[in-house]
Amino acid sequence: MQSGLGRRTAHLDESTTHEELCDALRVLYPKPGTVTGGWLICKSSGGWGSRKLSLVAPDDTGYTDWLSISDPMRALSHCANNFLRIHEDNSPLLLSMDIRSSPAEQDMALISFYKQSNVEWARPLNCRREGDAAIGQGVTRFFFSASVEKLKSGFYINFANSNITRLFEGESGHLVPSASHFLVESDMFIVAGRILGHSFLHGGPCMSGLSSAVVHVLLGGSPETATVTLEDCPDLDIRETIRILEGESKLSDLDKIRVQDLANAWDLPFLTENNRRWLYEKLLIHASKQVIGRITRQIKQLRCGLKETPMWTVLTQRPDTVPLLFAKEGAGNLSSEVLLQRITWPCEDDDKDDDYSSDTKCSMSGYLRQFITNAAPTELTNLVKFWTGWEIIPASLSVEFVNGSYPTASTCFETLRIPGMDNTSFKNDILGCISTCQTGFGLV
Numbered sequence: 001m002q003s004g005l006g007r008r009t010a011h012l013d014e015s016t017t018h019e020e021l022c023d024a025l026r027v028l029y030p031k032p033g034t035v036t037g038g039w040l041i042c043k044s045s046g047g048w049g050s051r052k053l054s055l056v057a058p059d060d061t062g063y064t065d066w067l068s069i070s071d072p073m074r075a076l077s078h079c080a081n082n083f084l085r086i087h088e089d090n091s092p093l094l095l096s097m098d099i100r101s102s103p104a105e106q107d108m109a110l111i112s113f114y115k116q117s118n119v120e121w122a123r124p125l126n127c128r129r130e131g132d133a134a135i136g137q138g139v140t141r142f143f144f145s146a147s148v149e150k151l152k153s154g155f156y157i158n159f160a161n162s163n164i165t166r167l168f169e170g171e172s173g174h175l176v177p178s179a180s181h182f183l184v185e186s187d188m189f190i191v192a193g194r195i196l197g198h199s200f201l202h203g204g205p206c207m208s209g210l211s212s213a214v215v216h217v218l219l220g221g222s223p224e225t226a227t228v229t230l231e232d233c234p235d236l237d238i239r240e241t242i243r244i245l246e247g248e249s250k251l252s253d254l255d256k257i258r259v260q261d262l263a264n265a266w267d268l269p270f271l272t273e274n275n276r277r278w279l280y281e282k283l284l285i286h287a288s289k290q291v292i293g294r295i296t297r298q299i300k301q302l303r304c305g306l307k308e309t310p311m312w313t314v315l316t317q318r319p320d321t322v323p324l325l326f327a328k329e330g331a332g333n334l335s336s337e338v339l340l341q342r343i344t345w346p347c348e349d350d351d352k353d354d355d356y357s358s359d360t361k362c363s364m365s366g367y368l369r370q371f372i373t374n375a376a377p378t379e380l381t382n383l384v385k386f387w388t389g390w391e392i393i394p395a396s397l398s399v400e401f402v403n404g405s406y407p408t409a410s411t412c413f414e415t416l417r418i419p420g421m422d423n424t425s426f427k428n429d430i431l432g433c434i435s436t437c438q439t440g441f442g443l444v
Helices: 018-028 072-086 103-114 137-153 181-185 188-201 212-218 236-243 253-265 276-293 296-307 310-317 319-325 336-342 358-374 377-388 423-434
Strands: 041-045 052-056 093-098 125-130 397-402 408-410 415-419
Touching: 072 188, 072 310, 072 319, 093 103, 103 137, 103 188, 125 137, 137 188, 137 377, 181 188, 181 296, 188 296, 188 310, 212 276, 212 296, 236 253, 236 276, 253 276, 296 310, 310 319, 336 358, 336 377, 358 397, 358 415, 358 423, 377 408, 377 415, 377 423
Parallel strands: 093 125, 397 415
Antiparallel strands: 041 052, 408 415
16 A cells, blocks of 8 residues: 655654654554554655655565564574665765785784764675775675774774774773773774674674673763672783682782772772781772773763764664673683584585585595684684685574685675695694684685
């Protein structure tokens, strides 16, 4: 049914549910209220009066309210797809990087892209690596994987007399935003929020390993109720001094001096035989306040960047998605069993013009299975990045056996192409090739 009922205007919050939207439509257009059947959303283009309408296509389950989907992973996917579909007709964003330039210039191109303000990040995205022949979805995956990784490993930019500038510091699983004043003044944590939200929209990797205390405060929790562990304190000297008080072993005179110096700095009483545990807890509380207190602006900027994308709505409306979007370190480690299950292997009755016999293909399949089964987590991650463009395992992966010198991949089609080789050279060749997953493609 198409009804010409005139122009109506409604103001809807971005968190409006399916039922609330239906109620609003019934108020705006009461006449079709008794009509049975479904409804489709159309977008108008042009000025006032008669305007062309284009359909906003629903997915397989219709216009699903992602808030009502019980599975948090499916809810994330539906939410992101809905926003991308709404803006699919907008002009695309262009992210371009010249691989012939220096690492610092490449990172600056990435930062400049996310420094843009007033951007609708759900617009279509075109990614291009100048000097690299690769095109397509695999390049887009590569950019998101590299962007999120750089938030943890650092950018090759001299922001503060350092060749590599890290936005987050500390040990793995307890990362906290850098306290650098220069990074805050440069709005780098707004950039970080935009990167994470943009990656979410396109189904890319999330930020893992953040301190749970930082996530707590980021999502509106009080700093006073944040649970900070000793490992969250990036200052190694303070951390090791407090650690001296753990347990019941006898303290040396030097240990006592270190503890007392720290206690004096924070206006705490002298260490005695009876207050050791109490002083340990007080020092830990002060360290916690120091950790959260000095990164308040960083957390606010990170929140600001996330709010420019639908990721913030998901985090606040669906708390069950928080462990997925801010995963614990190691929670997303790839499994060799899952990877092997997703692979579609060449069949014996494939095209008779294949480059290799069935026996040879069977042997090479065995080599790949053995490599995946015995690979370390980092090696599995690099293999998937080399295979698909990022570290997320798709629903299906393909393997082809071809003539050539070294393994290659068509990331857009998630296909790994392996040349004939013996078991002795297979592992070395695979390791050598997947180590290039951070640098580029070189193939169409």
